[in-house]
Amino acid sequence: MKDLKLIIDNYLPLRDVVFITLREAILKGEIEPGERLMEISLAEKLGVSRTPIREAIRKLELEGLVIMTPRKGAVVAEITLKDLRDVLEVRKNLEKMAVELACQKATEEDIMELKQSHQKFIENMSNPDLTELAEADVRFHDVIYRITDNKRLIQILNNLREQMYRYRLEYIKDEKQRSILVHEHAQIIQAIENKDITKAKEFSENHINNQEKTIAAKLTS
Amino acid sequence: MKDLKLIIDNYLPLRDVVFITLREAILKGEIEPGERLMEISLAEKLGVSRTPIREAIRKLELEGLVIMTPRKGAVVAEITLKDLRDVLEVRKNLEKMAVELACQKATEEDIMELKQSHQKFIENMSNPDLTELAEADVRFHDVIYRITDNKRLIQILNNLREQMYRYRLEYIKDEKQRSILVHEHAQIIQAIENKDITKAKEFSENHINNQEKTIAAKLTS
DNA sequence: GATTTGCATTTTGTATACATTGTACAATAT
DNA sequence: ATATTGTACAATGTATACAAAATGCAAATC
Secondary structure, three states: OOOOOOOOOOOOOHHHOOOOOOOHHHHHHOOOOEEEEEEHHHHHHOOOOOHHHHHHHHHHHHHOOEEEOOOOOEOOOOOOOHHHHHHHHHHHHHHHHHHHHHHHHHHHHHHHHHHHHHHHHHOOOOOOHHHHHHHHHHHHHHHHHHHOOOOHHHHHHHHHHHHOOHHHHHHOOOOOHHHHHHHHHHHHHHHHHHHOOOHHHHHHHHHHHHHHHHHHHHHOO | OOOOOOOOOOOHHHHHHHHHHHHHHHHHOOOOOOEOHHHHHHHHHHHHHHHHHHHHHHHHHOOEEEEEOOOOEEEEEEHHHHHHHHHHHHHHHHHHHHHHHHHHHHOOHHHHHHHHHHHHHHHOOOOOOHHHHHHHHHHHHHHHHHOOOHHHHHHHHHHHHHHHHOOHHOOOHHHHHHHHHHEEEEEEEHHOOOOOOHHHHHHOOOOOOOOHHHHHHHHHO
């Protein structure tokens, strides 16, 4: 485990600070799957007491990022290729649901916002900082999610996306993939604007399938 | 808030016992939406210290059953009709996904198991204890979930179902509804056996729609 | 009378102490 | 040599103590 540093925010309770810190460390792979999360050593590393650590671990547990065995402690959950496929299978379905709802509910302003976030993405295309680009991608999808006006759907999609956080850079590393991505986004926007549910779902499915391929390729290598 | 009693299980840590107890109390409506969850009073009521209470609340928070405001504490989340519709909208989609996967993956034994759990449900039809019947219904759906062989899907569906726990008795109270339910289950089994995805999804959608109607009727009354 | 200020109380946030359980390893018995 | 048991140690589980913030209310001020 690398050195951990608290992402300090005075307005947040320590448990949330610890939670965010640990989650990020796990998703980035800084704490590896299978590694034990020991309360005392984490408390020392982060300079807080065991209490906030424990409460953070409880949350990680419910998110499925760590596995608890009573009296033995927490270990970072292993993620198998099967797990990832499961996540993507559900996500594909819900993304299709999201664009369907977007087709039905999107206003003129919503379409505008979609186009703007798409534009922002394009502007970042040549940005060497891939993190920026990845976040522009996230924001694009966030706009679609918001349009669905379904809190539960948004919550679940955000969680599923989080599960794949550590692979988020993979599918935008490649220049060719990136232009495909832009094209797919454009297609989706167009379909939503035309309120063409069938097409929107088709493009969306395609979009996720491409991600799946890239990630699967990365994992089996 | 009624008296709470711990659901004691010597093999579970107190935090989990408290978590299960509080969750059930919230879902059953024994602790009402808007009500505050105060650590000290809960600790006294349940006869444990604040620590397990706090850890249980952290989990309830992530499940969306309570809302935390830093330095102010936890209150039971209000559930609006809109929230329920959101839940059902997502659930409908994922239930359809589940039966589709079931059509593709079900073995002979799986079909047998489905029929058995369906039979058990029928046997409980005249059981005056509605809880038993409700649980037989749950077990039927569990079989379908298991057949999908998608952990993430199962986890999300279980969570969504939990959100509706407090209404689970509504749609089996009525004798007429009950026979409809049985018929719908039979239809779904048949479609899965025939590997007829279209029909299976159709029946499944219908099944959820009926629940939605019953619950909506209950709520708007 | 309305508003503000200050204090007491309550409640949550965090740290620490104590209890219990699990683990590793060595010593002993078979 | 293997199995078993006992013991020390380490980690988690639980309780409690202390700190800090929020709340309610009363007194003071305008």
